[in-house]
Amino acid sequence: MGKASLDCEHTLSLAIREATGQGCPPLLAKALDYAVFPGGARVRPRLCLAVALANGNSEPRLASAAATAIELLHCASLVHDDLPCFDDAIERRGKPSLHAAFGQRIAVLSGDALIVAAFQQLAQLGSSVTHPVRMAQVTAIVAAGVGGPMGICAGQAWECEPRVDLEHYHQAKTGALFVAATCAGAAAAGVPVEPWRELGNSIGEAYQVADDIQDAIADTATIGKPTGIDVALDRPSAVRELGLQGAVKRLERCIEKGLDSIPACKGRALLHDVVQQQSNRFFPQGIKHTAA
Amino acid sequence: MGKASLDCEHTLSLAIREATGQGCPPLLAKALDYAVFPGGARVRPRLCLAVALANGNSEPRLASAAATAIELLHCASLVHDDLPCFDDAIERRGKPSLHAAFGQRIAVLSGDALIVAAFQQLAQLGSSVTHPVRMAQVTAIVAAGVGGPMGICAGQAWECEPRVDLEHYHQAKTGALFVAATCAGAAAAGVPVEPWRELGNSIGEAYQVADDIQDAIADTATIGKPTGIDVALDRPSAVRELGLQGAVKRLERCIEKGLDSIPACKGRALLHDVVQQQSNRFFPQGIKHTAA
Numbered sequence: 001m002g003k004a005s006l007d008c009e010h011t012l013s014l015a016i017r018e019a020t021g022q023g024c025p026p027l028l029a030k031a032l033d034y035a036v037f038p039g040g041a042r043v044r045p046r047l048c049l050a051v052a053l054a055n056g057n058s059e060p061r062l063a064s065a066a067a068t069a070i071e072l073l074h075c076a077s078l079v080h081d082d083l084p085c086f087d088d089a090i091e092r093r094g095k096p097s098l099h100a101a102f103g104q105r106i107a108v109l110s111g112d113a114l115i116v117a118a119f120q121q122l123a124q125l126g127s128s129v130t131h132p133v134r135m136a137q138v139t140a141i142v143a144a145g146v147g148g149p150m151g152i153c154a155g156q157a158w159e160c161e162p163r164v165d166l167e168h169y170h171q172a173k174t175g176a177l178f179v180a181a182t183c184a185g186a187a188a189a190g191v192p193v194e195p196w197r198e199l200g201n202s203i204g205e206a207y208q209v210a211d212d213i214q215d216a217i218a219d220t221a222t223i224g225k226p227t228g229i230d231v232a233l234d235r236p237s238a239v240r241e242l243g244l245q246g247a248v249k250r251l252e253r254c255i256e257k258g259l260d261s262i263p264a265c266k267g268r269a270l271l272h273d274v275v276q277q278q279s280n281r282f283f284p285q286g287i288k289h290t291a292a
Numbered sequence: 293m294g295k296a297s298l299d300c301e302h303t304l305s306l307a308i309r310e311a312t313g314q315g316c317p318p319l320l321a322k323a324l325d326y327a328v329f330p331g332g333a334r335v336r337p338r339l340c341l342a343v344a345l346a347n348g349n350s351e352p353r354l355a356s357a358a359a360t361a362i363e364l365l366h367c368a369s370l371v372h373d374d375l376p377c378f379d380d381a382i383e384r385r386g387k388p389s390l391h392a393a394f395g396q397r398i399a400v401l402s403g404d405a406l407i408v409a410a411f412q413q414l415a416q417l418g419s420s421v422t423h424p425v426r427m428a429q430v431t432a433i434v435a436a437g438v439g440g441p442m443g444i445c446a447g448q449a450w451e452c453e454p455r456v457d458l459e460h461y462h463q464a465k466t467g468a469l470f471v472a473a474t475c476a477g478a479a480a481a482g483v484p485v486e487p488w489r490e491l492g493n494s495i496g497e498a499y500q501v502a503d504d505i506q507d508a509i510a511d512t513a514t515i516g517k518p519t520g521i522d523v524a525l526d527r528p529s530a531v532r533e534l535g536l537q538g539a540v541k542r543l544e545r546c547i548e549k550g551l552d553s554i555p556a557c558k559g560r561a562l563l564h565d566v567v568q569q570q571s572n573r574f575f576p577q578g579i580k581h582t583a584a
Binding site: 018019020021022023024025026027028029032076080083085086103104105106108109111112113115116117119120122123124125126127132133135136137139140143144146147148149150151153154156157158159160161168172 | 401412
């Protein structure tokens, strides 16, 4: 996981170097770098690479490109979600949000350019992968995690509806990109994709619940972004629905469900440990929980 | 060209049906359809298909997916360019702009979802294409036309700079997607791409100059979007630089340069006629010009 994480920073930095190469307007170039570095926990690309590794990782450049693409898409979604017309967040990862630092126009364009850069990472593998058909499959999986009808764009769009379908909302807004991470990792390694859906789904739900808990109890200084947003924007949240202890219980159950769902594979034991370790970091400091 | 155009409407409608399928939030679904239909002249996808046809079109599904992707990306750029933080345009294609009809949030998300849908069109061909490596090449060409450092996002980002590099600005803002159209058409047909760059470049420049002329002389009712924007936003424009007659001359020269650049290929004569016919429609009614 240490190695996987290092790879991820390296490939992300190559991707941004390409997207901001010769001819790029200087402000856009600065903003693209700002949107991706320094990063958060890189949970999704780590999960993608961990699944590929657990399955033998027979096409490592493809797994790496998929992980990079998924993180770029996540960064794009943060930039657009922070915009004044959505969360109007002035802080992200402990620094001014992108539109606060560069203006709304550059923020809109940075999100767009990051989405394109994500697909470029996959496409440019070109003839260097042994299995070009896998590349198409991975790209389709990643796209499904982001676009309509049920990717993260659709998830965000549920916030614009007078009535929210809660299940679709959560699954699309957060779950879809986690599902893309596990399924793309499996597809890159050439194993059947469907058995890996539940791991992404459960860890995605756990992540969403953890985010709801943090929004309810943490302060801005601790997590580097504004808190109390769910109540302020009257958004559905596990804490509002179940109370704090109820939400913590749901978080525990989601992680357990995810761990149990890991299909039989060569590296199952290691993957189980890695997911468990990562997921334990979802619990905010000071929250009592049964170690999963 | 009639056939190509029909194909293009059909594949666009399939793409939107997929992106707005089961589970899609209703407003987003309506907005995605609204952004693409009814369309404009579909100049870019027609050009892409015409180049593929002139070169034998040996992978027709790929050429068709490329054309569809390019038009979806063009529609995405219109939605985002119309936003209040950019052109603040309340009209587009003779009806309210997307954000005027659906709000800014749905407009941002629709642009994002259309970008993703574009790449999904290419990826989902998967194993159904005979040459999967060509698919990767086409995808990379399309991505380069849209993202950083020199795609249309970068072109739009030049508007945020205190000093504009005019050449980069025009080439990226308009030219890049036309270059993507001709080069993707060539790549889909399996012929070398570079000789086709100049056709895209010249027709893209012609299109930009024609747009500048329309912005300067037409009224909103005729072209279905606000006019006089270049002066109002103090934007560079061929008419401001060269005067009206000078701009018309440049438009003629660009088209001529494009036509002359068409490489030797089986369908060169027909392609020449098609491009000439299409380009003549760039001249606003009542403008005298030497028929190219």
